[in-house]
Amino acid sequence: MAVSVRSWVANEGGKHLVLMLWLGANTWLFLRTYLLYSTGQQYHYLYKMLGLGLCISRASASVLNLNCCLVLLPMCRSLLTFIRGTHTVSSRKTRRLLDKSKSFHVACGVAICLFSAVHVSAHLVNVVNFSLSYSDDFPALNLARYRGEVRLPNVSNHDHPVRSASVLFPGVTGVLLVLILLLMFISSSYCIRVSNYEIFWYTHNLFIVFYTILMVHMVGGALKYQTNLKAHPPGCLRTNQSNSKLQDEDLVQAEDDDIRCREDAHFEPHYPQTWLWVSGPLCLYCVERLYRYIRSSDPVTIVTAIRHPCNVVELRMLKKDFKARPGQYIVLNCPGVSSFENHPFTLTKCPTANKETFGIHLRVVGDWTDRFTQLLLPPPRADMEILPMVQQRRYPKVFVDGPFGGPSEDVFNYDVSLCVAGGIGVTPFACVLQALLDGWRGFRLQRLYFVWVCKEIQSFYWFAELLCALHKKLWQENRPDYFNLKLYVSCTESLQRMSEERYRPLSSRLLVGRPKWKMILDEIGKSNKKRVGVFCCGPKSISKTLHRLCNSTRSSGTVFEFNKESFS
Amino acid sequence: MGKIEWAMWANEQALASGLILLAGGIVGVAGQFRGWEFAAYAVAAGVFVCLLEYPRSKRAKGTSVERSGQYCFTVCVKAFGPLTRNYYVRAFLHAAICVPGGFMLATVLGCVCLGIASLIYLAAAIRGEHWEPILPRKDVRKPVAESIKNPPQNPPPRPPPETRRKQAKDLEGAAYDNPSSVTDD
Numbered sequence: 001m002a003v004s005v006r007s008w009v010a011n012e013g014g015k016h017l018v019l020m021l022w023l024g025a026n027t028w029l030f031l032r033t034y035l036l037y038s039t040g041q042q043y044h045y046l047y048k049m050l051g052l053g054l055c056i057s058r059a060s061a062s063v064l065n066l067n068c069c070l071v072l073l074p075m076c077r078s079l080l081t082f083i084r085g086t087h088t089v090s091s092r093k094t095r096r097l098l099d100k101s102k103s104f105h106v107a108c109g110v111a112i113c114l115f116s117a118v119h120v121s122a123h124l125v126n127v128v129n130f131s132l133s134y135s136d137d138f139p140a141l142n143l144a145r146y147r148g149e150v151r152l153p154n155v156s157n158h159d160h161p162v163r164s165a166s167v168l169f170p171g172v173t174g175v176l177l178v179l180i181l182l183l184m185f186i187s188s189s190y191c192i193r194v195s196n197y198e199i200f201w202y203t204h205n206l207f208i209v210f211y212t213i214l215m216v217h218m219v220g221g222a223l224k225y226q227t228n229l230k231a232h233p234p235g236c237l238r239t240n241q242s243n244s245k246l247q248d249e250d251l252v253q254a255e256d257d258d259i260r261c262r263e264d265a266h267f268e269p270h271y272p273q274t275w276l277w278v279s280g281p282l283c284l285y286c287v288e289r290l291y292r293y294i295r296s297s298d299p300v301t302i303v304t305a306i307r308h309p310c311n312v313v314e315l316r317m318l319k320k321d322f323k324a325r326p327g328q329y330i331v332l333n334c335p336g337v338s339s340f341e342n343h344p345f346t347l348t349k350c351p352t353a354n355k356e357t358f359g360i361h362l363r364v365v366g367d368w369t370d371r372f373t374q375l376l377l378p379p380p381r382a383d384m385e386i387l388p389m390v391q392q393r394r395y396p397k398v399f400v401d402g403p404f405g406g407p408s409e410d411v412f413n414y415d416v417s418l419c420v421a422g423g424i425g426v427t428p429f430a431c432v433l434q435a436l437l438d439g440w441r442g443f444r445l446q447r448l449y450f451v452w453v454c455k456e457i458q459s460f461y462w463f464a465e466l467l468c469a470l471h472k473k474l475w476q477e478n479r480p481d482y483f484n485l486k487l488y489v490s491c492t493e494s495l496q497r498m499s500e501e502r503y504r505p506l507s508s509r510l511l512v513g514r515p516k517w518k519m520i521l522d523e524i525g526k527s528n529k530k531r532v533g534v535f536c537c538g539p540k541s542i543s544k545t546l547h548r549l550c551n552s553t554r555s556s557g558t559v560f561e562f563n564k565e566s567f568s
Numbered sequence: 569m570g571k572i573e574w575a576m577w578a579n580e581q582a583l584a585s586g587l588i589l590l591a592g593g594i595v596g597v598a599g600q601f602r603g604w605e606f607a608a609y610a611v612a613a614g615v616f617v618c619l620l621e622y623p624r625s626k627r628a629k630g631t632s633v634e635r636s637g638q639y640c641f642t643v644c645v646k647a648f649g650p651l652t653r654n655y656y657v658r659a660f661l662h663a664a665i666c667v668p669g670g671f672m673l674a675t676v677l678g679c680v681c682l683g684i685a686s687l688i689y690l691a692a693a694i695r696g697e698h699w700e701p702i703l704p705r706k707d708v709r710k711p712v713a714e715s716i717k718n719p720p721q722n723p724p725p726r727p728p729p730e731t732r733r734k735q736a737k738d739l740e741g742a743a744y745d746n747p748s749s750v751t752d753d
Binding site: 121124127128175178179182183186187189191192195196198199 | 572573576577580581584588595599601627630633673674676677680681684
């Protein structure tokens with residue numbers, strides 16, 4: 001399948017532009033600092049002592065400053081949700097870029113690890129060079145205590161075998177920083193995030209220790225710059241020494257030139273500059289966390305909990321001043337199950353002016369959801385009376401953080417949208433359909449194609465009522481082409497059917513087997529010549545196939561813009 | 569926090585520490601720093617730790633994803649039996665291995681990381697976890713049902729001779745009669 005340039009630019013162009021800008025900024029900063037240290041007058045003597053190691057270590061340090069500043073920004077979720085919501089400020093292109101904020105965070109994190117390795121190696125080389133080129137002319141500049149402290153084996157030393165240079169404050173803080181960075185990096189690998197998310201979360205919260213140590217890392221620094229450049233132009237010491245061998249006439253001549261040293265060189269260590277870069281984003285992130293904590297501090301009232309087939313529980317809740325848009329998600333915390341675990345769930349019903357309850361559908365997979373469901377819907381005890389009695393349902397206390405924005409908010413901003421859901425991935429679109437049911441005329445959306453693939457036919461009962469109600473309403477209001485539904489049951493082994501009369505619209509649109517995506521996209525492309533927004537929330541295989549198809553040429557010339565929502 | 573599998577995290581940490589120890593050891597030997605013997609030891613220790621930690625253990629609950637090409641390592645590690653199965657042994661082994669790395673700057677980072685991995689392994693051992701090899705599952709074929717071996721001896725029952733003759737003459741009457749109509753009448 002040939003990749004179409006137009007489709008590729010529409011889908012991937014923005015992301016790659018941001019990537020190029022970021023790489024460009026890093027490269028520019030690296031080169032600028034490198035040139036400063038290799039050609040700057042105030043570093044002349046230091047450069048002569050240390051050479052390449054000085055330039056590379058300082059250049060990588062400035063790149064580290066930039067990335068430590070940028071890495072926090074994509075994680076300010078409330079801020080990003082706000083930007084996403086303000087349509088006057090952000091265009092659809094910007095909102096699509098916001099979907100990739102986690103990838104940007106990972107890219108900055110990887111850059112930090114990489115350049116830390118470069119920085120540490122360059123400083124190790126510096127330590128060696130400090131001892132090899134021990135300067136007798138400028139004793140203040142030295143870090144080693146004597147020549148050959150580090151390498152030459154025949155210089156005996158009664159001190160502790162650990163080299164004393166590293167006992168300096170930047171050395172100790174440097175080792176601590178790299179240690180914390182390694183802990184954070186190793187526990188953020190994919191398999192640990194998938195299996196034990198809490199380990200990842202708690203080690204990642206060590207970032208605050210990391211940033212505190214980072215800001216004081218340069219105190220008592222070993223690298224010094226020369227302060228009195230005018231009085232002592234670099235390179236003039238040699239002129240002074242060689243002058244003593246010259247004849248008197250030459251001496252007189254030399255005095256007229258401006259290359260005399262009037263005083264000795266003074267050296268000063270740098271003040272820490274990292275705080276200039278880092279304190280802004282750090283304060284922003286801390287304020288955001290505080291805001292989220294305060295916002296989630298009053299508990300929600302659980303209105304009802306309903307059990308659905310295929311291990312799904314619907315939860316309806318009520319909270320004061322809770323506003324949400326379709327496609328957003330919330331984070332749930334239940335102290336009765338676990339005080340520290342927070343789990344994200346997409347909203348399946350947003351609060352409206354008429355009805356203020358909001359709801360989620362959660363699938364029971366894993367121990368937290370299992371325990372939570374047991375607290376919500378306790379299994380009936382064997383010794384309960386047979387007669388139905390009004391139970392005093394005592395629901396557990398639940399805290400809700402959010403709502404946070406997701407890619408599916410943009411379904412209404414295309415003329416034609418295709419929503420592809422796999423299994424429980426239907427939840428963001430359920431909210432969209434609910435919003436359409438409440439009033440479909442106010443949006444830019446003119447046509448919605450909805451493809452839902454499930455393993456078992458029982459799963460369709462989660463939203464069967466909603467789908468049928470929307471279908472009926474649009475038929476009655478004479479817009480039957482607005483909503484196009486296709487249901488697929490991917491498990492072909494047992495014969496399954498929906499026999500209820502009231503679910504006729506669904507059973508007549510039910511197909512057995514996996515959908516053929518190319519044919520679906522071709523059909524949509526032929527009927528709609530506009531830009532189609534494709535929203536996918538499901539397993540990786542579906543989203544990969546769809547992404548590839550969206551990037552390739554379509555015979556109809558329609559451009560499909562791919563948006564993915566992922567649950568991990 | 570009840571169901572965390574500490575062993576998985578310890579495994580990742582130990583593998584990374586092995587690599588860092590190896591890198592630090594190479595730097596120490598190549599630069600001929602003072603105390604380079606510790607660096608040479610770190611190279612050997614790093615390689616050993618990497619080989620020991622490369623095969624992932626099978627998870628107690630959930631799907632286990634194995635690292636690419638880990639089957640031969642799994643077989644080697646499994647051959648040591650209880651020595652590699654038990655996480656107490658691994659914890660103390662890593663604690664012992666990491667100590668000489670602390671005597672040289674180039675290897676001190678690997679030493680500390682391996683020490684942390686050893687502590688996490690200790691936590692895993694206290695929680696009762698142990699190492700399980702991920703072996704390829706042999707598909708058990710369903711045994712062939714007995715009925716397939718004994719085909720029926722007699723043909724299916726046929727209607728009596730009168731009806732058979734009637735069917736041969738009257739094709740119209742013998743055709744299948746659709747009980748429900750296709751169109752609504």
